[in-house]
Structure formats: structure tokens, C-alpha cells
Amino acid sequence: MASSTKSSSTTSRETAKSPKNGKNSAADLDKSGIGAETDYLDLFRQMYLIRQFEIACGENYSKGSIRGFLHLYIGQEATGVGAISTLREDDYIVSHYRDHGHALARGLDINRSMAELFGRSTGTSKGKGGSMHLFDVAKRFMGGHAIVAGQLPLAAGLALAQQYNKTDDLTICFFGDGSTNQGVYHETLNLAAVWKLPILFFLENNMYGMGSSIERVRAGGIDFYPGMATYGIPAAEVDGMDVLAVKETTELAVARIRNGEGPQFIEAKTFRFVGHSLADGQKYRGQEEVKEWEERDPIITFPTKLIAMGLATSDQIAEIKAGVDLAVENSVKFAEESPDPDLSEIHTDVLA
Numbered sequence: 001m002a003s004s005t006k007s008s009s010t011t012s013r014e015t016a017k018s019p020k021n022g023k024n025s026a027a028d029l030d031k032s033g034i035g036a037e038t039d040y041l042d043l044f045r046q047m048y049l050i051r052q053f054e055i056a057c058g059e060n061y062s063k064g065s066i067r068g069f070l071h072l073y074i075g076q077e078a079t080g081v082g083a084i085s086t087l088r089e090d091d092y093i094v095s096h097y098r099d100h101g102h103a104l105a106r107g108l109d110i111n112r113s114m115a116e117l118f119g120r121s122t123g124t125s126k127g128k129g130g131s132m133h134l135f136d137v138a139k140r141f142m143g144g145h146a147i148v149a150g151q152l153p154l155a156a157g158l159a160l161a162q163q164y165n166k167t168d169d170l171t172i173c174f175f176g177d178g179s180t181n182q183g184v185y186h187e188t189l190n191l192a193a194v195w196k197l198p199i200l201f202f203l204e205n206n207m208y209g210m211g212s213s214i215e216r217v218r219a220g221g222i223d224f225y226p227g228m229a230t231y232g233i234p235a236a237e238v239d240g241m242d243v244l245a246v247k248e249t250t251e252l253a254v255a256r257i258r259n260g261e262g263p264q265f266i267e268a269k270t271f272r273f274v275g276h277s278l279a280d281g282q283k284y285r286g287q288e289e290v291k292e293w294e295e296r297d298p299i300i301t302f303p304t305k306l307i308a309m310g311l312a313t314s315d316q317i318a319e320i321k322a323g324v325d326l327a328v329e330n331s332v333k334f335a336e337e338s339p340d341p342d343l344s345e346i347h348t349d350v351l352a
Ligand SMILES: Cc1ncc(C[n+]2csc(CCOP(=O)(O)OP(=O)(O)O)c2C)c(N)n1
Pocket: 098, 146, 147, 148, 149, 175, 176, 177, 178, 179, 206, 208, 209, 210, 276
């Protein structure tokens, strides 16, 4: 219950070796280092796209058009969009199974993404991956991984290749708080630090792993970033409901990685407004807590702030929403009209 109070509106705290000494204030647009080049409306468009895409996913799951597992990112949009907006096209992104938001923020085709969820041959993984395995090598979007923490060593491998090839590209690896109790999490952090890999470990701390609150299952409390001192990895905490705070904090970390300073760690405090999956009745948490977080919904608070500051008009926001709504509607049509994978394809692209 107490978890939401930790997440103040302007937080970004950092551990030792941090040049900013805990004074990031990106949430205040006027004080922010984010300048005129920031496309605020596009950040909103992306978050709204993810939200509407996922609402459509939920509806089509209920209809039986999407099968298997479906984990929605609703509530966490500001985190993925803020972080991914700082990357270059040659950087790799590795995600967890709650991956739709990261994929869309990376610019994966919305039609092909929806078709993947429908299991159709036009999908990003030819319909063989589904919700948890969106992939697009051309976009350097390397999944969508169903095994909790399984993506961490894979991401380190990509970062090792980038280092070996002497590029200044980097890999960002998203993972949930549930990953942190896996041994491979610690192994990867350690080796990445020893080898000074160009990798950004991005923890999306949404306070729960399935039905377990962090407070109940973690001895050290709800803050993970202070523990990075163990590995000598500079770490920051950021308000994951604030897209600009996430963007600014990620920009700093990315700059350090490109500067050859090795791995960095960001912990975004965020929240999923919906259940773990569509099969979750959420008996383990009270609606009061959910409501508290919903008051900070970036889909509502961000455009409200932009309008209040004269950075956008309500007409512009409405226009963006109409365009996105149409695109999402069309993506469902595209998926519905796409063929199933051919049976002759059953053994291709499959590795076991
Ligand atoms: C190795 C492994 N163990 C267990 C599971 C089952 N499982 C799926 S999601 C999940 C919880 C993960 O929580 P978290 O990392 O916090 O991600 P969130 O769902 O909050 O985004 C678990 C235990 C799994 N997929 N992989």
C-alpha cells in the first residue's frame, strides 16, 4: 500500500559516481534541461498509441481473436516512451514479456504488431511469437522474452558485440522487479561491470511480480538502485509516470555509456493499472492503491500539463487522438484480414 507514496513527482535520485547528485528535476518543464528540440506532442502520441493499442488487444483477447498470454503495459507508457526516445537507431533494445509498449515506442509497424498478437503470418514474428515475442531485427528490437530475467544475459551479449566492434552504440535492457530474484540478474550485472559493457539496465519497478508485492517478497525493501553500489554500477531512480523525467535521466545514462563509462542502471518507479495478465483477478491488492496511481496517469497528466503551459492546444491533442484511434482500428482490421501461417512453415524459424 505504501509504495505509491515513494514516487514523488520529480524524483530522480542517483547513487555514488553520479555527477548530478540527485538533483534531476525534469518533471518541471520550466526547469527541465529538455529544450525546444523535444517533440512533446510526439511523446504524447506514442504513449496514447500504446494505450489504445493495448485496449484493443484486451478487447480482442476477450473475443478470442488473441490467444495465449496477454500482459498489458497500461500505466507504464511514460517509462518505455521516455527511455526509448533517447536512443539512436543502431542501439539494441531488449525487452521482457510485457513488450508491446517498447515495440511501438521503437516504431515497430502497428499493423504487423497487431497481426503478431493475432498469430497471423503478417506478424512481426510471422505469427509464431505472439504477444511476448515481438521482434524486429531491422529496428534492432530483439524481443520480447517470456523467461523472467532470461533477456539480461542476451542483452549483455549484444553489448559485448557492440564493444568488440568498437562502436559507440549501446544496448538497453528492460526488465521487471521480478527479475531481480533470479541468479542470472546478479551474474549479468557483475560481468557487465567487469567488462565495462555498453549496456543500460532499465528496471521497471511496478511494485508487483504477478501477485507478489515487492514489500512482501524482498528483504531489502522496494528500492533496488542503492544495491548497484555492490557492482560499482552508477544508478538512478526516476519517476516512471513522468515521461520527461524518464527521458532526461535516460539521456544522462546514455551519454555516459557512449562516453565509454560502462554499464548504467535506472530504476523507474511505475505501476500497471491492470492485472498481471488478462487472467488476473487482482485479489492481492486493493483498488485504493490502483486509484492512487491512476491519478498520475501520464495519458491524462502529460497533455494537461502541456496545455496549461501553452506547449499544446486541446485541438492538437484531439487531432493526435483521432489519428491514433484510426490507426489502431485499422491495425485490428489488418490482423483480422491477414492469413494464418501456412502449415508448411511449422518447422521454419523455430529453434529448440
Ligand atoms: C524463469 C521464470 N520463472 C517464472 C516465470 C513466471 N512468471 C511470469 S511473469 C512473472 C512475474 C514477473 O514479474 P516482474 O518481473 O516484476 O514483471 P511485471 O509482470 O511486473 O512486468 C513470473 C514469475 C517465468 N516466466 N520465468
